[in-house]
Amino acid sequence: xxxxxxxxxxxxxxxxxxxxxxxxxxxxxxxxxxxxxxxxxxxxxxxxxxxxxxxxxxxxxxxxxxxxxxxxxxxxxxxxxxxxxxxxxxxxxxxxxxxxxxxxxxxxxxxxxxxxxxxxxxxxxxxxxxxxxxxxxxxxxxxxxxxxxxxxxxxxxxxxxxxxxxxxxxxxxxxxxxxxxxxxxxxxxxxxxxxxxxxxxxxxxxxxxxxxxxxxxxxxxxxxxxxxxxxxxxxxxxxxxxxxxxxxxxxxxxxxxxxxxxxxxxxxxxxxxxxxxxxxxxxxxxxxxxxxxxxxxxxxxxxxxxxxxxxxxxxxxxxxxxxxxxxxxxxxxxxxxxxxxxxxxxxxxxxxxxxxxxxxxxxxxxxxxxxxxxxxxxxxxxxxxxxxxxxxxxxxxxxxxxxxxxxxxxxxxxxxxxxxxxxxxxxxxxxxxxxxxxxxxxxxxxxxxxxxxxxxxxxxxxxxxxxxxxxxxxxxxxxxxxxxxxxxxxxxxxxxxxxxxxxxxxxxxx
Numbered sequence: 001x002x003x004x005x006x007x008x009x010x011x012x013x014x015x016x017x018x019x020x021x022x023x024x025x026x027x028x029x030x031x032x033x034x035x036x037x038x039x040x041x042x043x044x045x046x047x048x049x050x051x052x053x054x055x056x057x058x059x060x061x062x063x064x065x066x067x068x069x070x071x072x073x074x075x076x077x078x079x080x081x082x083x084x085x086x087x088x089x090x091x092x093x094x095x096x097x098x099x100x101x102x103x104x105x106x107x108x109x110x111x112x113x114x115x116x117x118x119x120x121x122x123x124x125x126x127x128x129x130x131x132x133x134x135x136x137x138x139x140x141x142x143x144x145x146x147x148x149x150x151x152x153x154x155x156x157x158x159x160x161x162x163x164x165x166x167x168x169x170x171x172x173x174x175x176x177x178x179x180x181x182x183x184x185x186x187x188x189x190x191x192x193x194x195x196x197x198x199x200x201x202x203x204x205x206x207x208x209x210x211x212x213x214x215x216x217x218x219x220x221x222x223x224x225x226x227x228x229x230x231x232x233x234x235x236x237x238x239x240x241x242x243x244x245x246x247x248x249x250x251x252x253x254x255x256x257x258x259x260x261x262x263x264x265x266x267x268x269x270x271x272x273x274x275x276x277x278x279x280x281x282x283x284x285x286x287x288x289x290x291x292x293x294x295x296x297x298x299x300x301x302x303x304x305x306x307x308x309x310x311x312x313x314x315x316x317x318x319x320x321x322x323x324x325x326x327x328x329x330x331x332x333x334x335x336x337x338x339x340x341x342x343x344x345x346x347x348x349x350x351x352x353x354x355x356x357x358x359x360x361x362x363x364x365x366x367x368x369x370x371x372x373x374x375x376x377x378x379x380x381x382x383x384x385x386x387x388x389x390x391x392x393x394x395x396x397x398x399x400x401x402x403x404x405x406x407x408x409x410x411x412x413x414x415x416x417x418x419x420x421x422x423x424x425x426x427x428x429x430x431x432x433x434x435x436x437x438x439x440x441x442x443x444x445x446x447x448x449x450x451x452x453x454x455x456x457x458x459x460x461x462x463x464x465x466x467x468x469x470x471x472x473x474x475x476x477x478x479x480x481x482x483x484x485x486x487x488x489x490x491x492x493x494x495x496x497x498x499x500x501x502x503x504x505x506x507x508x509x510x
Contacts, residue, residue, distance in 0.1 A: 041421025053125075064233065128218055155173050235284070277308035
């Protein structure tokens, strides 16, 4: 499926830089993180309750607390990435520190036993929903398209004259034009009729893409829940997402021929993007015990509205041999040594979680419970993510975001995630297993993407203290585009590999 990036690029005003729908997935497509207990059971927490992570999944689960609890979760994530780009394979590894749900829960039993509300609970917690520390790196030979063609598309579709090409696209096309990667195309009379790329696509080039990313998607949750007759539990949470993202991108194309006079040797493009955001959202949920041993849960996550501020710097070096030699240009030199800046808002997709649990020997005294089995089904409306502007840049920007939202709607779809997990207790120890499957967010069936999580762990609870340890192994399939074009079929790298997540949670009952 071709994605209409050229329309987006043609609507961008002078000295700005374009966004892509890929950014909408950054705060939407991730595996469930939380306390070690939650990770061990596959992220299941739609109907179980009794864990601080419930504040980030189904806040009604906080209602099962009747005492105070302090929790700290720390861990380590290791990315092992395998890439296949145009038949060339590569591998890299990237470890990273992470944390899970940490905070405090305050539960209170109603002293008036005849009242319908048996207890209530309040919690304040923070969780790292997604970890962006990774390295996406692949290379290969390509004789069908070039990174430089996106600049041709931008200039042609914008009907840019040479003055515009020289000044108006300082984070992309202007760098290419000033370094002669892209030059004017003239007819026999010398009249300017368009633009051409100096890259010899027909004979092919070696392409090298390397991006190192850092940061995370963090969420503060302030939750409250009530327990009615030990049968109904209702809860809600105010959620404050805090996002930090940094990408260092280096991309290069190199001539594969030995001809020193074909007017192309290489070009290198470097980009630094810093993005930060803060927002607000809500989560609501309910848990119902229709009969002894059974629990049914339902949770709704509203879209989170996150206001972003991005800064970007870019530079390019091009060698066109006998055509123009070697030239270097940077956005800093064209923008008074300042980074480019944009402000905008993303509303994330909504989520709906339905869940069921069976608790063996259900009693108020959790020490007497011997096991449970639980499953969640989660629907995520990926195509519902939306961009909007937060500054005043005129009608052109309004049209730009309207078009970008249309691309998001056509590029993604709503899909289901499935989670199952269980626990077996031999007081004071507990043993846990879980699994989860995350379906593809892409509307194009040719883009194969999914994640399978296999997890397990052990826990120890005694004298008001507990220690949980978990390990999760995520098998992933993903696609990565080095660039996007509208006039030719897009090429992408197939990414496979795994994520290895170790988490430890320490907690104290007060």
